[in-house]
Amino acid sequence: MADVWQSSMDHAVAVARKAGEMVRGALKDDRTVMTKSSAVDLVTQTDQKVEQLIIQSVKEKFPTHRFIGEESVAAGESCNLTDDPTWIIDPIDGTTNFVHAFPFVAVSIGFSVNKQVEFGVVYSCLEDKMFTARRGRGAFCNGEPLQVSEQTDALVTHLTCVFRVRGAGTAAINMCLVASGCAEAYYEIGIHVWDVAAGSLIVSEAGGVLLDVDGGDVDLMSRRIVAANNRTIAERIVKEIESFTLQRDDAPLQS
Ligand SMILES: O=P(O)(O)O[C@H]1[C@H](O)[C@@H](O)[C@H](O)[C@@H](O)[C@@H]1O
Ligand SMILES: [Mg+2]
Numbered sequence: 001m002a003d004v005w006q007s008s009m010d011h012a013v014a015v016a017r018k019a020g021e022m023v024r025g026a027l028k029d030d031r032t033v034m035t036k037s038s039a040v041d042l043v044t045q046t047d048q049k050v051e052q053l054i055i056q057s058v059k060e061k062f063p064t065h066r067f068i069g070e071e072s073v074a075a076g077e078s079c080n081l082t083d084d085p086t087w088i089i090d091p092i093d094g095t096t097n098f099v100h101a102f103p104f105v106a107v108s109i110g111f112s113v114n115k116q117v118e119f120g121v122v123y124s125c126l127e128d129k130m131f132t133a134r135r136g137r138g139a140f141c142n143g144e145p146l147q148v149s150e151q152t153d154a155l156v157t158h159l160t161c162v163f164r165v166r167g168a169g170t171a172a173i174n175m176c177l178v179a180s181g182c183a184e185a186y187y188e189i190g191i192h193v194w195d196v197a198a199g200s201l202i203v204s205e206a207g208g209v210l211l212d213v214d215g216g217d218v219d220l221m222s223r224r225i226v227a228a229n230n231r232t233i234a235e236r237i238v239k240e241i242e243s244f245t246l247q248r249d250d251a252p253l254q255s
Contacts, residue, residue, distance in 0.1 A: 005111065005118050008062060008085070009134060012109045012121045015057045019050045019107040020125035023092060027126075031099050042095045047071055050091035050107065058087055070194045079193065079249045081221065083114045090194035093122075094170030103127075108172040110197025117220075120198030122172045131176045131202050139179050139205035146206040148229035149181035156237070157186040163237075175199030178227050179206035185228035187237050189213055193220045193249045203227045209234045213243040221250045 026046040035043045051071040058065060066082065069089040073079045081088075088110040092098050098105045103126040110120045122131040131146070133139035139146040156163040157174040166183060168174050172195060174186040179202045197220055200210055210218040211226045215238040218225055223246045228234035 005085075005113070005134070008065075008111060009119045009121070009132070011058065011061055012087075012111060012119065013130060013132060015054050016107045016109055016121050016123040017130065018057070019054055019091065020123045020128075022046070022050055022053060023098070023105055023107065023125045027098065027101060027105075031101065033099055042099055043071070043074065044092070044095060044099060046098070047092045047095055051089060054087075054089055054091060054107075054109065068193060070192065073192075073194075073249075076253075078253065079221075081112060081115050081193070081250065086112050088112060088117075088194050088197035090172065090192075093172040093195055094168070097169045102169060104168040104170050104173050106170050106172040106176075108194065108198045110194075110201065112197065117197055117201045120201035122176050122198050122202060124173055124176065129176070131179065131198075133179075133198075133202040133205035135201060135205070137205070139202045141176070141180060146179045146202070147181055148178060148203070148206050148208040149184055151184050151229065152232070154184035154228075154233050154236070155182075157183045163240075171195035172199045175203050175227050178208055178229060179203045181206075181229070185226065185233050185237055187213060187226040187241065189224045189244060190246060191223055191225060196220060196225055200225065200227065211235070211238060213238060213241060221248050223247075223249060 051069045066086040090108040093106040093108045107123045119134045177183040211234045213224045
């Protein structure tokens, strides 16, 4: 990656930390659910405030950059990735955790150019862990290099009856667990681009493998992903799970 994106990445880290402070503060006194479109799809005022904080602060510094944010898309903005520099933001990944004070909540910021993720930042707010990756330059947690595990006996961070299962309740942290070598794999159907844009780069820069749940190349707009420490485990997961298709994130808006 050309050094031209370093200042954007530095800004992403700084604003993710600020956003994390806001999330920690709100955990104490503002976890009220505003809307609930399903048992798992919750929105709080804090989700919206944190997204605004990030977008405003980025706009001031990088006025030409574009945004895809979970709450902005929920409010009707389009979710199309162009070749322009684009910040892909999940203000609170793990909103259900946040509402219950279950202590795994992340701010996730991916940054893409020419439809390729150039850097990813995931701040695990309560653990105070800042996960970062730049394309071609490795993945880190609080500055320490990350490496996926060499285990062949897989611990998986999502539902399956074949593997041992753990789940943090946030796609971004689940992926950082794979990147950190604490779990061998994560898969999910139903996530959105803002859940996985940053985490996917963190996994691949830590030496992991990303696949679509049908075994092809991962497509961040397709709402499905397998992330694993190696290809053998990724392909085993592909074989074991029953895949299905959901409406893509970039599907044309219904009029
Ligand atoms: O809605 P948030 O909390 O941003 O994202 C969550 C997804 O909605 C949910 O489907 C998924 O299981 C969870 O891992 C993800 O982070
Ligand atoms: Mg999310």
